[in-house]
Amino acid sequence: MSAIFAKRLQRELRELQASPPVGIAVETVNDSLKQWSIRIDGPEETLYAGEQFHLQFRFPEAYPLESPEVIFLDPVPVHPHVYSNGHICLSILYDQWSPALTIQSVCLSIQSMLSSCTKKQPPPDNQRYLMTAHRSPKDTAWAFHDDKV
């Protein structure tokens, strides 16, 4: 990992620990900084209020030029854009990734994705996806569902 981006990860970690947004907390970070787990609380007054979820971030060598791999660990929220293996259908994690996005902005996007959900149900193609899914969601050719849900 280039020195400049190791610095960015350190800096992101420092800021997330110093002033975390509501309902988001860094749980573990491995020594190389390449794998993080982040707790994300179901936002108040939403279908997920009172639930707790855990996101796993894995950072490639070229982060932040390349997107991190982000998946839900168990228990996976029941949500139209979250497959039951934890893969998330969210464009900014794949081809809409920008190096100006941060771990924090990704977490906030996922939080807002949970908030806007009106009916707890898995994606319509969940079963089919599980049969063919790659280990990493970054290897999937995603056709994005409606961004607003």
Next chain:
Amino acid sequence: MATMDRDRDDPEARLASHDRPDEDEDEDVLIDEDEDDGYDDDDLIADDDGDDDDDDDDDAFDALEDTHFAPVIAEKDRKKPYEVDFAVISTQDMAAMQKREMAHVAGILGCSPQHAATLLRAFRWNKEQLIERYMESPEDVAASAGAILDSRKQPKPVRIPGFTCDICMMDDDGADGAGMETLALGCNHRYCVDCYIQYLTQKIVQEGESRQIQCPASKCTLVVDETTIEQLLDPPVVAKYKTLLLRTFVDDNNHKLRWCPAPNCEFAIECHVPPSGLSDVVPTVTCRCGHTFCFGCLLDDHQPCICSLVKLWLRKCKDDSETANWISANTKECSKCHSTIEKHGGCNHMTCRKCKFEFCWVCLGPWSEHGTQWYSCNRFDERNSVDARDSLAKSRSALQRYLHYYNRYANHEQSAKLDKQLHQKTEKKMEEMQNTSNLSWIEVQFLNKAVEVLLQSRMTLKWTYCFAYYLKRGNATDLFEDNQRDLEMAVEILSGLLENPVDPDKIAELKQAVLDKTVYVASRREVLLIDTSRGLLEGRWEYQYP
């Protein structure tokens, strides 16, 4: 758009015609039949009965050369009905084509050719659409395409005291980022120049992007302009960027330009056969690198079978491969004494070592029947399946029918490989003979040409079986099967000839025989291709999809 003639730049081809000023004379000697189906003087047609009556050694050798270099000859007059017009396009040609388009658009829009290029790329070289949209709102179109019309707005690196870069998160006044330069496009999304460089390099080198590299900000669609890229990046990365840009031209003009699929080949082919035309013609093209392929589907040449049937067939073969695999296996039992026979050469004429039974590799029937009744080997007897009553019998018969064609299809593929191996062995032997006898290099070349024609014809035969599988039986298919049988017979004779051990004392006879058969095979192939391609154009073929 300029259309270049095929092979004009092929040095070998030029040499061949240049060296032989007496070409026309030779050709006259070789015309022994007047065909009314589109051949004329310098098309080579050997006798249909394949006997070697009047050609002496030298003429036959020339004939072979002429057949081999047929495209050069065809260039000056007409093409055969199974050929299509095409041109090989080099990167230089592509650049010239782009330049013409740029100049045209620049003239209409009143901007510089560079800006016209940026706009054209954003519109995938769709000139009409660009001009129409540009007339409506030039600023919007230019901005979203990354074209900077006003040079005063060209992004320049600047220092901004107190600036923090959102990508590397470093500060202008921090220890690491002291004195950092920054850059922003018209959208004012500002990042440090180092991050910009890394971002652009990643896009170009790792992701192979060029046409639409956008501002690094999330969801900002502004395109980074060419000048900025040239200013920021190292020359090798800029060169890569330019090459990629050039390549997008071919991808954007997919309806008439396609890359040659040969590995590492840099040429593209221009051909004006639209997808809708692929049911009437098989657009076989040959790249300057030597690779011959289908412009429609980019697979290896599959004359005379049309693309859609090839696609169906390959999928079927893949699905049914387990059932069919055993058929194409390399060993079989002698149908008489049941000892295991291994196939060494490409020829179908097998002789059991143990009992000396001569039989056909394809149908396992006695070879003696094949001299006059070869049809039993290329034609599936549909009558056998007519009385299939229940569905089980029907499906069994369908599988049998498929295997009949698949077996022959796979056999030619396999035989081509064996022919090639055999040729390599023979070539080695000939080389040795050159050292021990007075044979010259040129005298052994006839084998190369024979193998070339043989392999090409095997590929054609292979695809005739795919074609036949989907053909509905009718009056038109009889002639097709006759042509198929004639070519098949010619191919097996030539293949058998090449399998014979080379006897240094009889080299002249062997050469004569091989030359004659080679010319004959080439002519049989042509007859078949001319008839099938005419049938396609006339809509003579009816298909069934079992």
